[in-house]
Amino acid sequence: MTTGRTANHGADDIFVHRWSPRAFTGEAMPQGELDKLFEAAGWAPSAFNGQPWRFVYAHRGSADWDRLFDALIPYNQAWVKNASVLIYV
Numbered sequence: 001m002t003t004g005r006t007a008n009h010g011a012d013d014i015f016v017h018r019w020s021p022r023a024f025t026g027e028a029m030p031q032g033e034l035d036k037l038f039e040a041a042g043w044a045p046s047a048f049n050g051q052p053w054r055f056v057y058a059h060r061g062s063a064d065w066d067r068l069f070d071a072l073i074p075y076n077q078a079w080v081k082n083a084s085v086l087i088y089v
Helices: 031-042 065-070 074-080
Strands: 056-059 085-088
Touching: 056 065, 065 085
Parallel strands: none
Antiparallel strands: 056 085
């Protein structure tokens, strides 16, 4: 995908042409895929190397979905409403 953006100082194309979608299909995300994501994210560097990271998440339709969704401001609720999982870091 091209975004029409050009780096002023030669940044790698992976950054210049990245795209952050705000549209979700609502397709379920398998727990195994989430487990892999959390494993990788847990190894990511943090400020002052202060791991471990903490993740709070809820699948759409689970008991905690509404609680996490309601914590969002209305602007974010508008584009998150179709996500299959909400994740707080």
